[in-house]
Amino acid sequence: MILADIGNTNIHIYKNGKIFNIKKPQKFDEKVYYISVNKDKEKEFLKLNPDAVNLKNYVDFKTNYKNLGIDRIMACNTIQNGVVIDAGSAVTIDIIKEGIHQGGIIAPGLFAFKEAFVKISEVLRVEYKKIDLNSLPKNTNEALIYGSAGLIINTIKKFKGPYFFTGGDGKFLAEFVEGVYIKDLVFRGMIKTIKEKL
Amino acid sequence: MILADIGNTNIHIYKNGKIFNIKKPQKFDEKVYYISVNKDKEKEFLKLNPDAVNLKNYVDFKTNYKNLGIDRIMACNTIQNGVVIDAGSAVTIDIIKEGIHQGGIIAPGLFAFKEAFVKISEVLRVEYKKIDLNSLPKNTNEALIYGSAGLIINTIKKFKGPYFFTGGDGKFLAEFVEGVYIKDLVFRGMIKTIKEKL
Numbered sequence: 102m103i104l105a106d107i108g109n110t111n112i113h114i115y116k117n118g119k120i121f122n123i124k125k126p127q128k129f130d131e132k133v134y135y136i137s138v139n140k141d142k143e144k145e146f147l148k149l150n151p152d153a154v155n156l157k158n159y160v161d162f163k164t165n166y167k168n169l170g171i172d173r174i175m176a177c178n179t180i181q182n183g184v185v186i187d188a189g190s191a192v193t194i195d196i197i198k199e200g201i202h203q204g205g206i207i208a209p210g211l212f213a214f215k216e217a218f219v220k221i222s223e224v225l226r227v228e229y230k231k232i233d234l235n236s237l238p239k240n241t242n243e244a245l246i247y248g249s250a251g252l253i254i255n256t257i258k259k260f261k262g263p264y265f266f267t268g269g270d271g272k273f274l275a276e277f278v279e280g281v282y283i284k285d286l287v288f289r290g291m292i293k294t295i296k297e298k299l
Numbered sequence: 300m301i302l303a304d305i306g307n308t309n310i311h312i313y314k315n316g317k318i319f320n321i322k323k324p325q326k327f328d329e330k331v332y333y334i335s336v337n338k339d340k341e342k343e344f345l346k347l348n349p350d351a352v353n354l355k356n357y358v359d360f361k362t363n364y365k366n367l368g369i370d371r372i373m374a375c376n377t378i379q380n381g382v383v384i385d386a387g388s389a390v391t392i393d394i395i396k397e398g399i400h401q402g403g404i405i406a407p408g409l410f411a412f413k414e415a416f417v418k419i420s421e422v423l424r425v426e427y428k429k430i431d432l433n434s435l436p437k438n439t440n441e442a443l444i445y446g447s448a449g450l451i452i453n454t455i456k457k458f459k460g461p462y463f464f465t466g467g468d469g470k471f472l473a474e475f476v477e478g479v480y481i482k483d484l485v486f487r488g489m490i491k492t493i494k495e496k497l
Contacts, residue, residue, distance in 0.1 A: 109419055109420045138420070139420075165437050166436070166437045166438065166442075167437060167438040167439075168438065168439060190419045190420075191416075191419050191420070191423070191446075192446070193442075194446075196435055203435050204434070204435025204436050204437050204442075205435065205436060205442055206435075206436060206442050206445045206446045206449065207416070207423065207439070207442040207443050207445075207446040208446035208447070208450055209407075209412065209415040209416065209419065209446070209447075210419065213415040213416075213418065213419055214407065214415070216415065216418070217407040217411040217412070217414065217415045218389075218405070218407065218411075220411065220414075221307055221388045221389050221407065221408065221411055222307045222336070222337075222388075222389070225389070225405065236402070237394055237401050237402025237403065237404075238364070238402050238403060238404060239363050239364045239365060239402050240364065240365040240366065241365070241366060241405070244364075244391075244402075244403055244404050244405040245405050247404045247405075247454075248389075248390070248392075248404045248405040248406035248407070249406070249407075251404065251454065252406055252450035252451060252453070252454050253450060255450070255453050255454045255457060256445075256449065256450050256453045256454075259453060
């Protein structure tokens with residue numbers, strides 16, 4: 102069995118408990134279940150894997166949020182209470198109470214912040230590292246880390262934990278709030294859907 | 300007398316109590332005082348106005364922050380206590396206690412956020428409007444406003460006011476925290492420097 106999470110930048114593949122990234126769709130010989138937030142890549146993917154099953158059509162998820170991304174739904178799908186942060190190209194922050202999605206936030210991902218800064222001015226080059234958000238930045242790099250990762254963390258902390266992180270920058274951000282990093286959080290939601298609905 | 304604030308994107312000109320923006324340096328017949336965070340535009344500006352006085356060489360400002368931008372120094376220069384937010388290409392947040400600068404933060408400006416979002420995905424198109432940050436977003440546009448303006452506001456609110464806003468997006472952001480919008484805040488700092496030191 103192959104699980105595929107087709108995102109804005111990468112396609113994350115889950116096979117035998119392992120996760121790897123591919124940039125372009127490829128053909129798989131196993132049974133494929135997938136989700137997608139990228140229509141173009143999804144089309145390509147389906148040409149190569151015409152029998153792949155879109156789990157969007159099977160998932161059962163409670164929210165009043167309009168057009169919540171299927172990747173966010175899957176990341177939240179196994180969480181009963183807390184905050185789910187998927188830190189990829191974008192950083193999505195979703196709040197769950199007793200299994201019901203309360204709403205969510207979309208911030209730029211850390212790489213998008215980095216690119217935005219340097220576009221504003223050549224001198225605004227951020228090198229991410231952990232900083233203490235309780236003391237005020239005293240130089241440009243700390244000011245930029247605070248003005249990107251720090252803004253995200255301050256907003257996350259407004260909400261009651263526990264904090265569940267996933268995505269490429271999830272591990273880094275989790276350190277700021279003693280959050281739990283779960284690499285396969287989206288895939289856990291996909292597997293739950295398969296077990297319950299298929 | 301002309302005051303010029305040479306920024307990353309625009310040059311702000313102050314003349315007879317009025318402020319206007321120019322994109323490219325131009326020649327002035329009056330006495331010119333200026334500050335600059337943009338070396339290339341400053342060079343061009345000085346070619347056209349060789350007698351212009353750089354106020355960076357005269358300002359007296361207390362901080363332990365390394366290489367604090369001269370525009371931020373001037374914006375903070377007339378404030379004794381509170382938070383100074385200059386919302387332009389970047390949003391800078393500086394904290395002042397009893398006339399002493401405590402440190403600061405650099406976030407992307409609202410336009411930079413907007414550009415960053417659409418670069419992540421075509422569907423992430425934000426249209427800024429005031430939202431209630433005490434209720435959780437229930438659609439993409441609110442989620443994006445929260446994930447940009449909202450992140451900035453949540454971080455500002457961590458610090459004790461009053462909140463002094465300036466810059467192109469200052470008025471919009473000030474609404475979220477009942478802040479004071481001072482269009483000519485940077486120029487007030489420049490005028491103070493001229494009065495005290497020249």
